[in-house]
């Protein structure tokens with residue numbers, strides 16, 4: 196089942212498509228899976244879950260993923276949550292002619308690529324995302340959707356988020372445990388992002404990792420060499436987020452390899468298809484500004500959409 200149109204959502208014969216992706220277009224983790232699916236040119240159905248309005252805590256979705264998080268992949272009667280697990284599943288089950296492999300077949304290259312992915316996936320992106328709203332001195336020219344009013348809104352929503360998650364935990368018994376866990380995690384994150392020193396430590400950690408990426412890219416064009424791999428999937432979405440937040444000049448303003456790599460990414464069809472561009476992200480965020488949705492903005496956008504937390 197190969198899809199030659201990277202932006203296509205459906206095939207002519209829906210019955211032939213066994214893969215369904217439950218996702219949200221601005222979700223960091225969903226974007227990784229979309230990028231992998233488009234790279235592999237697999238046909239799949241998309242079902243957007245409105246995590247800005249709590250659809251992830253509806254019983255139908257909790258049945259798919261009790262954590263109440265996108266992305267989730269359904270392959271026939273198999274349900275696979277967690278972005279890394281989904282990407283590995285795709286890699287294990289969909290290979291062969293016309294399907295790009297995202298993991299090198301050479302054993303030592305494979306190890307290197309998987310190690311790079313592990314390092315990239317562990318970076319404290321959640322802290323940088325939320326922290327960049329507080330520590331403005333590191334931010335230079337943020338891009339859509341992270342511009343002025345949105346930053347202000349997200350920052351305000353973030354302060355109340357743990358409390359909101361606890362209130363929702365009482366309202367949605369089926370998701371009580373998971374919401375209480377998220378509230379506790381959010382309290383910890385909030386403490387870190389408010390602390391200058393801890394925020395700078397997180398920034399240094401990403402900076403150091405990107406120093407190694409810069410060296411690796413000297414043997415590019417992709418991070419593992421000639422082949423676009425799962426490590427590029429992680430790096431691409433990370434760079435896109437950092438650039439959106441306005442941390443790009445700080446993190447790779449002086450790194451020519453990463454600059455050129457990021458340019459190359461923008462030309463790639465899979466990347467264009469996976470990452471929404473233009474005004475639509477901003478319009479969506481503004482639509483969420485209705486008072487009742489401020490809660491959702493935090494829990495979905497900050498705690499979820501923007502969080503890189505690795506919980507698998």
Ligand SMILES: N[C@@H](CCC(=O)N[C@@H](CS)C(=O)NCC(=O)O)C(=O)O
Nearest residue numbers: 222223224264265277278499500506
């Ligand atoms: N470890 C998970 C994280 C998934 C995640 O945090 N998803 C966010 C969107 S990026 C979500 O669905 N958040 C909704 C919520 O927490 O209420 C993965 O890798 O897929």
